[in-house]
Amino acid sequence: DIQMTQSPSFLSASVGDRVTINCKASQNINRYLNWYQQKLGEAPKLLIYNANSLQTGIPSRFSGSGSGTDFTLTISSLQPEDVATYFCLQHNSWPTFGSGTKLEIK
Amino acid sequence: EVQLVESGGGLVQPGSSLKLSCVASGFTFSSYNMHWIRQAPKKGLEWIALIYYDSSNKYYADSVKGRFTISRDNSKNTLYLEMNSLRSEDTAMYYCARGYYYRYWGQGVMVTVSS
Numbered sequence: 647d648i649q650m651t652q653s654p655s656f657l658s659a660s661v662g663d664r665v666t667i668n669c670k671a672s673q674n675i676n677r678y679l680n681w682y683q684q685k686l687g688e689a690p691k692l693l694i695y696n697a698n699s700l701q702t703g704i705p706s707r708f709s710g711s712g713s714g715t716d717f718t719l720t721i722s723s724l725q726p727e728d729v730a731t732y733f734c735l736q737h738n739s740w741p742t743f744g745s746g747t748k749l750e751i752k
Numbered sequence: 753e754v755q756l757v758e759s760g761g762g763l764v765q766p767g768s769s770l771k772l773s774c775v776a777s778g779f780t781f782s783s784y785n786m787h788w789i790r791q792a793p794k795k796g797l798e799w800i801a802l803i804y805y806d807s808s809n810k811y812y813a814d815s816v817k818g819r820f821t822i823s824r825d826n827s828k829n830t831l832y833l834e835m836n837s838l839r840s841e842d843t844a845m846y847y848c849a850r851g852y853y854y855r856y857w858g859q860g861v862m863v864t865v866s867s
Contacts, residue, residue, distance in 0.1 A: 680854060689756070689847070689857045701855070733797065735854060740813075741787075743797035 648672050648736055652744030658752045665721040667732050667747045674714050675738035681710055681719045685730045693732075694719065726751055754778040756848050756858035763864045768838055774831040774848030774858055782806075782826035784851045788833045790844035791860075798844075801833065816842075838865045 649672040659665050669679065677697035682690040692701045694710035697717055707722045721728055729751055734744040760772040774786070788801040801822040802811045810822050821834040831848050845860040 682857075687859070689859045691857075692853070692855050695853050695855070735797075737852070737854065740811075741789075741799040741854070743799075745796045 648675060648739055648742050650734055650736055650742050650744040652734055652747060654747060655745060657747055657749045659724050659749070660752045661724055661726060663724045665724050665728075665749065667719045667749075669712075669717045669719075669734035669736075669744045671715045671717075671736055671738075675736045677713050678736055678738035679710075679712070679717050680735045680737065681708075682733050682735065683728075683730045684733065690733070724749075724751070754850070754856045756850065756856055758846060758848055758858045758861035761846065761861035761863045763866065764838055765867050766839060766865055768865075769834070769836045770838060770863060772833040772835070772846055772861060772863070774833075776829045776831065776848075776850070779850070781824075781829040786822075786824060786831045786851075787849045787854065788820075788822060788831075789847045789849055789854075789857075790842075791847070792841070792844040795844075803831070835863070838863075840865050 651670045653668050679697045681694040683693050684690040693704050693708050697712055698710045709720045711718050731746045731748050733746040755777045758774045764770050785804050789799050791797045800813045800816050803822045803824055819837045823832045843865050845862050847860045848858045850856045
C-alpha cells in the first residue's frame with residue numbers, strides 16, 4: 647500500500663493568512679492526488695483533483711501543487727468558512743488517505 | 753444536484769450482519785463506478801470496496817474480503833454493502849463515494865459493533 651503522510655495534523659491561523667497543508671506519498675503517485683474539505687457532520691467535499699485542478703464551484707483561493715511524492719494544498723487568504731478538516735487521497739493505485747489536518751481560526 | 757444518502761447503520765453485536773444502502777440522485781448512477789470507504793473513530797479513512805458501473809467487477813480491501821459484499825441495483829439507483837461476521841474493528845462511519853475521482857461522497861452512516 648502507498649502510505650500518505652499528511653502534515654500538520656492541526657493548524658491555527660488568522661483570517662487572511664496564507665495556509666499550506668502537505669501530503670507526502672511513500673512512492674511516486676504522479677499527479678493522482680485529491681484534496682477534500684470536511685466540515686463537522688457533512689460529506690467530504692472535493693476541492694482539488696489530479697494535484698492541481700480546481701473542482702467546479704470551489705473558490706479560487708484554494709489551489710494545489712506537486713507531483714510525484716510531494717503535494718501541497720494552499721489557501722491563499724483564509725476565510726472563517728474554511729474552518730474544517732482537510733485530507734488528501736491518492737488514487738494512483740488502491741486509494742489511501744492522509745490522516746487529516748484540522749484547521750481553526752486563531 | 754448530486755446526492756448520495758447512506759442508511760442502514762446502527763448498533764449490532766459481534767458476529768452479526770448488517771446491510772448498508774446508498775441512494776444516489778442527480779446523476780446517471782448506472783454510468784459510474786462506486787466505492788465504500790470507512791473511518792473508524794479517531795482513525796484514518798480506509799477504502800474498503802469498489803464496484804464497476806455494470807457490476808462486472810468488484811474489489812475489496814483485505815480487511816473485509818470474504819465478509820463484506822458490495823452490490824448495486826441500477827434500476828433503484830442504489831448501492832449496497834452487506835456486512836457479515838462483524839467485528840469490533842468494523843466500528844466506523846461508512847461513506848459511499850462516486851467514481852474514479854471520488855468526486856462526491858455521502859454524509860456517512862455509523863456502524864457500531866459492540867456487545
